[in-house]
Amino acid sequence: MTITALNVPTLKAVKNAVIGNRTAKGNYGRDEVFVSRLVECINDPPTSPGDWEGSKTSLRIEAAHILASLSYGSLDALRTLLRLNASQALLYAVSTFQPTDSVSLKAAITRALRAIATAIADAVGPSQWGLSPSVSDIRPEAKAALDYVFQPEIMDVYIPLLNDRSPQVSTAIAQLIASSVRDSTHRTKVSDWCPPGERTVETKGKRGWEKRDPTKSPSRQGGWITRTLAALLRQKDAKLQEAALSALASVTKENEPLASRLARAPPGQESVMSTVLSLCKSRNTDLQLAASLCATNILRAPPAPKSHIPYISPAEQTTAITIMHVLNRIISSDTASNQHKTKACFILYYLVTDHKLFCQLAYERNCLVQVAQLVTSITPIEKTSEDDEDEPESVSRLREAALTAVAAIAMFDNDIRTAVTDELKIIPAVQVSLTHQYVGVRYAACQCARALSRAVSALRTNIVDTGLGMSVFQLFMKQDEDRQVMHAASTVVCNVVTDFSPLRSTLIEQGVITRLVQLLNTGDSALRLNALWAFKNLLYKATPELKRQVMNRIGWQEVRSLLEDPDHRIREQAFHIIRHVADGVDGVDLLFSEMGGSEVLLGHLAKAIESEDDEDVVLQAVFVLANMANSAAHQRSILADQRILRCLRDCxxxxxxxxxxxxxxxxxxxxxxxxxxxxxxxxxxxxxxxxxxxxxxxxxxxxxxxxxxxxxxxxxxxxxxxxxxxxxxxxxxxxxxxxxxx
Known part of the structure; x- marks a missing residue:
């Protein structure tokens, strides 16, 4: 399939062939010779007799269009682009832009850079909208390429183009920031960036003997990036405004200092948050969604309140209600596309996740009803094996998003869970989604089951009566299930094996202990932690026979290793497990006989109590000691250990x-x-x-x-x-x- 002649008509034909065609993208993407010539063409287009400068520009434009298209939808093509350093070639092209270059050329190259950077970020993760399939084979290469894009000297090349006179160019750069910044390291690098001239001002100001003008400080109003993006919000170009909002959302996510600046109004001016909220009222749905996401990330940058009496200010409540009103209108719209509704559901999830008061507010503002009705409307309960294959991907992604929002809203409150199970009757849709071919739908369905299984009443009735509990367990027992789905399913199992669950004995009979031991022996820390959490719940108020069975299956040597695991979360759960084992004289005898004797056992406890790295580990170790003290046969061992007694005194x-x-x-x-x-x-x-x-x-x-x-x-x-x-x-x-x- 190698293209022998690289000319404008040929490249246009290739462009038309690959746009929207994954098969063609894969075929061309695997042709390393052709892709290599495309990459070279970006900076050094081939010449032939009679060529003129406009022809070279056209070649570069068409090559850029093809590279942008190849980066989407084909891992083979992305793998080739990474191997050939396509992003570096595009960055070099940007660095050589001349005032005489056409807008079409600059726009084509910056869009190609944005497309490849976004594809690389998708490969690295995390996904911006829902669950993404694992691409571990190219992740190391992709991560190195993405880190390169966010080096300060590389950002000097493309970020100044946010101020380019052409809206197409500045839009592409804002979109690059919006779609490529995925972690806190890159977020900090981007938000701290400022032009070399302003860096000089900052350096001089730090000498100590100069009085710096605060109005000229690079960090004023959140920094150069923030000021520039905020200024773009005042443009009348809706596409540019959307890109600027998305970029602001990206750099503000979980960035509390920056978010607080954007929420405050400078003297005599309007706050950025006010501008963003005004754009939520736009008639343009894409602009509404971008503004809602930006406002959400500003609002949720501070961590959720952890106190017993959580509090949100009237301004925060008003902002949240404004966002919910916009999202409700889109989710319930008969004319909004599936893509728009999907984004609206995920933004609602970002707004309420892990925040009890916002979940309650979403329930009161009818958000739960909207997403639950959306789930039931797009989920066929009586389905055939062909239904999943025939379902458009946009519908699958929408179901994932809606289920994810339901799970987040129902995570904390029993009244909300009762509304989900008894009034909205969503369990059949959740249950059928557990076997969906799309991994994101299965994952979201497990998250819903997890939220519902936190209610004792639901665990004793709906989850048993409908078969939802056993459906999740069957998914949990699959050996070839996706790791992320397995993690979500294991959180449900943690709830279903508690002492008040009617399914506990059934799951034990059907092999839950063996499966948990398998997960405990994996290299995945999240699965190991959930396995220990499930064992902890399984051993609570367990019979001596069950305690011995579980501990023997885990292995006593493995238990001793877990007590010294580098991960403090693992150590906490391991000590919590032996705390439950020691809840009774027989259990204490079992610990002393199987843990290597009193010296070894008390040594583990003393080491944990003396550690200062995590109070939760100390708490569980002291509880173990308190339970052991209830056994008269072993009290002398405790009293004879001066190290343990010193630990008690220190506590x-x-x-x-x-x-x-x-x-x-x-x-x-x-x-x-x-x-x-x-x-x-x-x-x-x-x-x-x-x-x-x-x-x-x-x-x-x-x-x-x-x-x-x-x-x-x-x-x-x-x-x-x-x-x-x-x-x-x-x-x-x-x-x-x-x-x-x-």
Whole structure:
């Protein structure tokens, strides 16, 4: 298929052949000789007798069009483009732009650069809109190429073109930023970039003896990129405005300092957020979506509130309602395209995900009804094996997006989950989507099942009665399932194996333990973590027989290794597992006999408690120790270990209250059951620590509010009533036993 003559008519024919044709793209893309000649043509077009300068320009334009087209839809073509360094060739072409170059040439080359950069970013991930298939074989090459595009000296080549006089060129550069910035490293590099001249001003200003004019600081109003993109929003070109909004959304995502600047209004001016929200009211749907995404990323850049009483300001609520109103109108529209509805559903997901108050707001503003009705309207419940194959990709992607939005809204609240199961009756659509051929639909269906399975009432009724639980389990048991779908399915299994689940015994009989052990032995940290989480839930209030069965299947040597895993999340779950094993005298005996004896077991616990890298690991280790203290047969081993006793004392002095509670319970149980334990506890200075806690506690108000106002533990007072009471009991037992010895 190699093209022998590279001329304008030939290239136009190739361009027309590959546009929208994946097969043709693959065929031409695998022809490395032809693609190599295209890449060379960008900067050094071939000449022949009678050629004139316009002919060379036309060759370069057509070559750029073909390279742009080849980058989409064919991994073979992208692989060839990476191997031939096509993006570097295009960047060099941009660097040699001349004032006399035609707009058509500059637009063609910048669009080709944007197309290839976007395709490379798609290969690296994460995907911008839904789940993308894994392309691990070219990911290392793609990542190196993408990192090159965002080197500061390379950005010097193309980012200034945001100010190009031609809207086609500046639009292409804004689109490049919008579609290629996928991670925090690149986001920081782009948002911090400024022209070399402004860098000089910044450097001089840092000498210390110069007083820098704040109005000329490169970082003012969020930096050069932000100012330039914000200025483009005031243009009357809708395509350019859309590109600028998308670029702003990309650089603002999870960038709290920048987002706060965009939300504030400079003196005498309108804030960028206000401009963005005004564009949400455009009649152009693409512009509405771009503005909604930009506003969402500005609003959600700060992390979601984690307090027991979360709060959002009136301005944040108003902004969220404005975005939801726009998205609802698009999702429910009879005329909006599937692509537009898909983006609207994903933007809704970005807005509410992991934010309880925004989820509640979305429920109140009818967003849940809109996306749920969309799911049921495009999901055939009684389907044949040919239905998936005949379904257009745009419909599959829309179903993925809508299911993803439903899952996010229903993640926190039982009333919302009840609305999903009982009023909107979406479970049949979720269940049938679990076997869809498109990986994104299966993944989103698992996420819905996960959200619903968090409700005890649904787990005991709807999920069992409809067969949804077993459908997810069958997907979970597939050996060849996509890794991302398996991860989502494993989160559902974590919920379904809890002690209150009617499916627990059935799943055990059908091999869930074996499958979890397989996942635990994979190299995938996310799957290993979920497997441990499922084991933890499975062992909660388990019988001694089930505890022994599970631990033997995991392997005791493997358990000891997990307690020292480099990943603190793995260690936390491993200690939580042995905490549940030790919830009973038989379980404690099992731990001491299988974990290498008291010295090894207590050594693991001491090492975990002494670590300062993660309080969650410390918490679980102290809970294990507290459970072990309930076994009279092994209390002497704990009392004989001065390292462990020092750890307990340190927890009583310095740890947060969640850790102090099991620590004081452990001390109380040791003192109560061992009348002659005062010597060991005295040597560990636990007795003096208890006196200190009780003496100070007797002089302060028992009101938690008063304790906080007076400094609480900073003044030596124990500010938790439960810890206070147990400390007093432990001291009483300790002093009483000491008097008896005398």
């Amino acid at each position: 009583l002095i310095d740890a947060k209250v969640e850790i102090r509670r099991p620590a004081i319970s452990c001390v109380l149980e040791l003192v109560r059951q061992n009348p002659r334990s005062h010597r060991e506890l005295h040597e560990a200075k636990i007795d003096s620590t208890l006196r200190h806690m009780c003496e100070h506690s007797s002089h302060v108000s028992a009101s938690p509010t008063a304790l906080r106002l007076t400094g609480g533990r900073q003044m030596g007072a124990e500010d938790d009533l439960e810890v206070q009471g147990k400390a007093q009991q432990a001291l009483h037992w300790l002093e009483h036993n000491a008097d008896m010895d005398v």
